[in-house]
Amino acid sequence: MKPHLISVVAAAFVIWAVATGAPAQQQINSGQMATSLAGVSNTKLSLTGAEMRQAVLDNIRNYPGALPPHALAFPQLENLAQFVVEVDFDFNSAVIRPSSYRTIGAIADALHNPILLGYGFLVIGHTDSVGGRQYNVGLSQRRADAIRDALIDPFNVNPAVLEAVGMGEEQLRDPKHPTSGVNRRVQLVNVGKKFCFGRSGEQFVCP
Amino acid sequence: MNREISLVCALWLVLAAVLPVNAQTMSYADAISQLAAACRNDIARYCKGVPLGPRLKTCFDTNEARMSPQCQQTRAAVYTSISRRAAAQRNIADACGADIPRLCGTSYADAHLVECLLSVSPAAMSPQCNQTFTDTGWRTERARQ
Numbered sequence: 001m002k003p004h005l006i007s008v009v010a011a012a013f014v015i016w017a018v019a020t021g022a023p024a025q026q027q028i029n030s031g032q033m034a035t036s037l038a039g040v041s042n043t044k045l046s047l048t049g050a051e052m053r054q055a056v057l058d059n060i061r062n063y064p065g066a067l068p069p070h071a072l073a074f075p076q077l078e079n080l081a082q083f084v085v086e087v088d089f090d091f092n093s094a095v096i097r098p099s100s101y102r103t104i105g106a107i108a109d110a111l112h113n114p115i116l117l118g119y120g121f122l123v124i125g126h127t128d129s130v131g132g133r134q135y136n137v138g139l140s141q142r143r144a145d146a147i148r149d150a151l152i153d154p155f156n157v158n159p160a161v162l163e164a165v166g167m168g169e170e171q172l173r174d175p176k177h178p179t180s181g182v183n184r185r186v187q188l189v190n191v192g193k194k195f196c197f198g199r200s201g202e203q204f205v206c207p
Numbered sequence: 208m209n210r211e212i213s214l215v216c217a218l219w220l221v222l223a224a225v226l227p228v229n230a231q232t233m234s235y236a237d238a239i240s241q242l243a244a245a246c247r248n249d250i251a252r253y254c255k256g257v258p259l260g261p262r263l264k265t266c267f268d269t270n271e272a273r274m275s276p277q278c279q280q281t282r283a284a285v286y287t288s289i290s291r292r293a294a295a296q297r298n299i300a301d302a303c304g305a306d307i308p309r310l311c312g313t314s315y316a317d318a319h320l321v322e323c324l325l326s327v328s329p330a331a332m333s334p335q336c337n338q339t340f341t342d343t344g345w346r347t348e349r350a351r352q
């Protein structure tokens with residue numbers, strides 16, 4: 001489908017930006033983000049953020065030590081409209097660096113785009129393999145929370161449409177180079193329509 | 208109902224008096240990167256480790272007197288623009304209350320309404336509706352897609 005192709009193109013943009021060492025500002029713009037997130041299928045996602053967090057912890061408990069040969073997967077998410085960006089944080093911290101403020105602002109611009117009105121989104125944080133797996137789950141959760149917090153204030157995104165999930169290093173983007181920077185990323189996923197709107201603009205949970 | 212409309216009109220007049228006419232709001236991306244550029248040194252010095260969000264705004268307020276004039280000026284413009292864009296997106300159904308039935312034949316404040324307003328020429332809108340719709344940034348965001 002077209003939206004899927006667009007998200008691949010969007011991902012290609014990001015990879016290009018990394019490969020050429022272009023600054024974070026050269027990542028996809030808010031319009032491309034909005035287009036990547038639009039066109040979600042009508043099937044409602046039957047996977048909650050809490051279930052994802054539990055699956056991450058179970059994965060570490062069931063396969064302790066080194067990462068298992070087959071990475072943790074959420075097939076339900078694979079066909080949903082989404083994009084990936086890099087966000088710079090202070091070392092071992094959930095504080096977003098000013099160099100990435102623009103990226104957060106652009107995500108906010110995209111989420112306020114009328115084509116995404118009423119949709120819900122996952123903000124999924126990923127780390128590289130430096131540090132313990134359990135620690136990385138906590139760090140990526142705090143980082144995803146920090147992005148969610150900034151989208152809400154100062155950028156006025158409705159808190160009810162945003163769920164943050166920390167994936168740690170359980171889904172490396174480049175498993176052959178587990179410490180590579182390309183693994184540190186944030187994934188925005190459209191999980192479907194959450195709110196509908198009434199005659200005077202009041203929102204309610206879609207029937 | 209009439210009182211509501213006159214309240215909205217009064218509010219709009221106050222805003223119009225305070226802000227330059229036809230000024231545009233910045234995208235959130237442009238606004239916050241202007242802040243990051245103009246206040247880079249001040250953030251590093253006075254607000255290091257403070258997360259982007261309400262605490263950063265508080266840190267700016269607390270340290271205002273010490274911050275560079277360039278940062279102070281940019282910060283004021285940035286936060287004004289952000290709240291003006293947010294207010295416009297929130298209030299579009301009110302600001303265009305008289306235009307919507309005439310131009311769009313609907314009063315649903317949803318994506319279809321915005322699509323309709325995007326398709327209407329600015330000249331066909333009342334000045335108040337056009338200014339607020341411009342402030343939402345939805346025309347410029349559509350052009351980026």
